Amino acid sequence: MTTGVRRRMGVEERKRQLIGVALELFSHRSPEDVSIDEIAAAAGISRPLVYHYFPGKQSLYEAALRRAAEDLAERFVEPREGPLGARLLRVMGRFFDFVDEHGPGFSALMRGGPAVGSSTANAMIDEVRQAAYEQILAHLDVTTPPARLHLVVRSWVSLAESTALIWLDGRVIPRGELELQLVHDFAALAAVSAAYDAEMAEILLRIVADEPAEGPFGDLLGRLMGLGTRLPGQRVP
Amino acid sequence: MTTGVRRRMGVEERKRQLIGVALELFSHRSPEDVSIDEIAAAAGISRPLVYHYFPGKQSLYEAALRRAAEDLAERFVEPREGPLGARLLRVMGRFFDFVDEHGPGFSALMRGGPAVGSSTANAMIDEVRQAAYEQILAHLDVTTPPARLHLVVRSWVSLAESTALIWLDGRVIPRGELELQLVHDFAALAAVSAAYDAEMAEILLRIVADEPAEGPFGDLLGRLMGLGTRLPGQRVP
Structure with missing residues (x-):
């Protein structure tokens, strides 16, 4: 029976199956702890046959990472409509879905390590970061970002990664709060930059001009104003 | 002459010299591009003698990283006095001094890669992050941080890393601005968290209560208030 099934699978189909099986295993345990034997067993084929499709453990890992990276980059795509x-916030929801689905694999990859920290892996991670960066600029309607906007977007992408990693480590704070917080963090980092740079101030004011008062930016602003009233008197102008 | 000098150096002294030479080379080029031959030549000794002190390239790299990590962790130490x-801001100045001195080495290390992304290297990087984290908590007078403060401090440490990496890539924005911006970013991330959490609000209000109006936190607040007056009318309460 198994042999029969095996014969009917083409090369690409078999590769896809092995990648899917690997990703499923990496969603529960770190790639470093998953052997080719386990992947072979879960796919119902022999170890040598796995090596027939993927010449080494590293090549299967990288193929799995490639699929996961494409999957994540697709989740960044959001219609350019509405506030x-x-x-x-919707993209953050899909980002945390991804992080949730790939927990230990995501964690091991982003923290680096002997099995996963190859230069190919790092290049793929950088491609995903670049995809996130470009999506944000496109939504901001900016084609040539000034240096300070470049910094805000890039460093916010890194903040989103570290926030997700901290969440995975115990899942103490509900993910919904963190999704919203990251949206707020973006606004806060942009505001800090805008406070000291006229060009960033123009960009920020253009962004918030179309935001509804009940949206995430408006809500944060209202709460910060409330917090401001509790500050020592000399601070309120 | 060379032999005479070599004889007078003890084992520890020679190791320290080789580490110093390696760090000096890594401050100009990525560790991946620096060979043991170059380190030997710069130290004025033979390649086999380098291997006598360090059994492999990796062990010399890790020893260099160990010294750099200790150096950086020491720069985090700041008297608990004043606002x-x-x-x-003073710690950020010393952090950027370090980043400036170790440019390519810092970059290669933090971006990961085949020569530098070992699990020992990752463990040392995590120790430095932990040292930064503990210093900040000590300055905030917090011994058992709530989950949201843990998140703010940890993610800000990661933000400081990525900001430094972006700075190294072209040094477009003056480092002094980034040092100040990171102090502001800390306040901004704490404020976002405080806007949605009463415990964080108490901590934030306690921090800013002792801040002078002309200090970095007070200055930012004044500027943000100024920016607030330019927002669409419905946003100002």
């Missing part, structure tokens, strides 16, 4: 805060 | 914003 920006709400768009970013 | 917090000014303390953090």
Whole structure:
């Protein structure tokens, strides 16, 4: 029976199956702890046959990473309609879905390590970061970002990664709160930059001009104003 | 002459010299591009003698990283006196000194890669992050941080890393601005968290209560208020 099934699978189909099996195993345990034997067993084929499709453990890992990276980059795609805060919040929801689905694999990959920290893996991670960066600029309607906007977007992408990693480590704070917080963090980092740079101030004011008062940006602003009233008197102008 | 000098150096002294030579080379080029031959030549000894002190390239790299990590962790130490914003700003100055001195080495290490992304290297990087984290908590006078403060401090440490990496890539924005911006970013991330969590609000209000109006936190607040007056009318309460 198994042999029969095996014969009917083409090369690409078999590769896809092995990648899927590997990703499923990496969603429960770190790639370093998953052997080719386990992947072979879960796919119902022999170890040598796995090596027939993927010449080494590293090549299967990289193929799995490639699929996961494409999957994640696709989740960044969001229609350019409606308020920006709400768009970013939807993307954050899909980002945390991904992180949730790939927990240990995501964690091991982003923290680096002997089995996963190859230069190919790092290049793929950088491609995903670049995809996120480009999506955000496109939503902001900016084609040539000034240096400070480049910094805000790039460093926010890195903040989203580290926030997700911290969440995975115990899942103490509900993910919904963190999705919203990351949207707020984006606004906060942009505001800090705008406070000291006229060009960033123009960009920020353009962004928030179209935000509804009840959206994530408006809500944050209202709460910060509330917090401001509790500050020592000399601070309120 | 060379032999005479070599004889007078003890084992520890020679190791320290080789580490110093390696770090000096890594400050100009990525560790991946620096060979043991070059380190030997720069130290004025033979390649086999380098291997006598360090059994492999990796062990010399890790020893160099160990010294750099200790150096960086020492720069985090700041007297617990005066306003917090000014303390953090001084630490940021020393952090950027370090990043400046170790440019390509810092970059290669933090981006990961075949020569530097070992699990020992990752463990040392995590130790430095932990040292930064503990210093900040100590300055905030917090011994058992709530989950949201843990998140703010940890993710800000990661933000400081990525900001430094972006700075190294072209040094477009003056480092002084980035040192100040990171202090502001800390306040901004804490404020976002405080806007949605009463415990964080208490911590934030306690921090800013002692901040002078002309310090980095007070200055940012004044500027943000100024920016707020330019927002669409419905946003100002």
